[in-house]
Amino acid sequence: MSSNPSLSKIHFISIGGSVMHNLAIELHLKGYIVTGSDDEIYEPSASRLAKYDLLPAVTGWFPEKITSDLESVILGMHARQDNPELAKAKELGIKVYSYPEYIFEQSQSKQRVVIAGSHGKTTTTSMILHVLKYHNRVFNYLVGAQIEGFDNMVKLSENAPVIIIEGDEYFTSPLDHTPKFMHYQPHIALISGIAWDHFNVFPTWESYVKQFELLADSLPKAGAIIFDETDDMLDVIGQKDRPDVVSIPYNVHPNKIENGKTILLTAEQGEVPVMVFGNHNMKNISGAHAVCERLGITDEEFYKAIQTFKGASKRLELLGSSDSVSIYRDFAHAPSKVEATTAALKQQYPDRKLVACAELHTFSSLNKLFLKQYRRKLTAADVAIVYYNPLTIEHKKLEPISEEDIKNAFKRDDLHIFTSSEDLNAFLRSLTWKASNLLLMSSGTFGDLDMKSLAADILENQ
Template identity: 50%
Template structure:
């Protein structure tokens, strides 16, 4: 099989390209720019494009499939050539589905927790050396790539609700046709694509309809929006519905333990949202043939996915975390988790507004009260982000009014935010840095060392 990737440098795209290369496919690709770590990983596999740019001559009749990334535009010269030649063109979720037609498909959806739930399932399956394929949205310990495709009978897929490709405006998770579908929660996001909450919620209704007949729906009943959606859903097929919630737990000396059959099981992760994620993963693993006791045996060694409450440094009296949290629901859950884990420490929480939704003036009010759990709350915006995303900037007052948090600090200068954070160098302070961006290029590891050790 010869497969060509248009926009091969994307996170999911380059991992899929490597997975197909390892499977023995003849893989080529192109992109106008390839950033790290994609560049080095593609180069290591011998499939990095020889030159950057869109080259119509790359597209020839002997290509079996073209996989189109979201980064490409609808007038992309290579896409137009492929359409002219009548070549099969797929989004990456469509192609994942084509590669998993004969597999049992576990698809993890939801506005938050997708990566963590998927990572937990993979960790447990890997612990018991199960034969399975996967697609996950972050690097996790024990897995070299974020995508694996083989002849395994099972595949675990992180199902994103964002659009599949420039020419396929369906959400990715609609295209996998799960046998086991998980929904972790529904909280408005991707306002540039779903301008109303109702239009966003509708995508989860449709996802339920894509689950195969006699399949399983696993959903969080503590999310009132989701619970109402499921209870009022007009099912078109016969599904086994499993509702889950936060399991019993205890916190002592900064360690969270589950209470299972009157035994305490100490975990490496914490926070009510992560305990709910863990419960969703447990039910999914049962669908893959792993019982409850065996699941708990394996999950104790799970340390989390990259950028999900990832520890950057720690002393006896302070700890620094970074997290991918950026939407209102993720922001609140992450702050509450750290505060509940360390009730006697002051929490300094910083969020970078970086996504299209978070930089939308109309959406900003969704952040009302989300940082109230932190003693010190900081909002950062890299001024260049508005320009890069071609969006209208909003004012400092807009931020203060929307977050509605007394004492909130706002920065759009990297030097000033670093100087402010470093004023809290003392014991019994925790620092939480949250963003899907880069904080304007701040080296968070260096910042963590400065915060912890001066």
């Protein structure tokens, strides 16, 4: 690689991806000449790329963009194996990296910390970054969601001694079916929990679990595995004897709830109020604490910083509240996340009615065979709602599912099911909201439902 970034040209195939566009921006800011292509770019990627003049003028694939003066090409997951730009890069003998391979290439001399798991990894990574930033530590990072106080979600500087990486178990690229997190070769790995996901890639529970075992087994001598000991399968993986690798289990951080506020209970620092809540977040705090301890952060430093952590974007994000009503949105879509988030909100506000709405939007959640994984996951809700768009099922070329299939899968006879966002919107506005909370859970948009306008109207008319 060229030691002078300003002379280096790098092209991104599928530049619109959540990590890909952040990496493109970071390399641009470092002085690289960055170009890219994609066949579809959504918000916020489009606006963020446009801000740095990196948004492709036209969508599509253009082999003529691949020229022999490129130092390397970075290939995103969204591109297909027969991508014409990829074919041209191979023909010209240009080095092609997936983004995990490129991140490793840029951080070989650093201590590498990978945060993995089916749920909680974005929030746990965000907590660690927040604590390090609070104490002015120098560090690099890669995280999949926007965090307050960070402009870009990838940082690659020469002088940072450590990099914190949110590590995904999903395939690396169309050419490489290794899980992304294996490429980072971590010294410290945190695994937050294992709950079957990515049904299209890992068709069996065993094949899914195996990826996390491979990560744990890959740790070097003097490495550390940090894991949630309440997860039975993960506990087996975490407690496995690995010579010269330290094993650090964690659990729910001791806490109490007073007037809808969560307070951590600590031995040395006393009572520490925090802005996040729910058992899953109390585990995330324990995991983040264990990582920070390995990085030389003291207990006093950790608990001082964690008080001001507001949460990662779209993770139990408060859309609005009054004295008796709070409205949250959450990225939850996998069964374990739907269950944890719903339970957290009910636990935090036991005296309020909880209206919980989950959108089935991903390949796994709309798969008839996978649906039963949602069994009783909305039990904590007083009013349980599921929304899905039959057109999404068609688009993903999946077998159609009926309302009866969904009721049977969730094991809830009083489940409200909507296939139209207008009907869902009307239903939510028709409810009485005094002493109630609303939780909207999806990695999608509920058919472009205007959540902020809905929240404002509910609060105005409660």
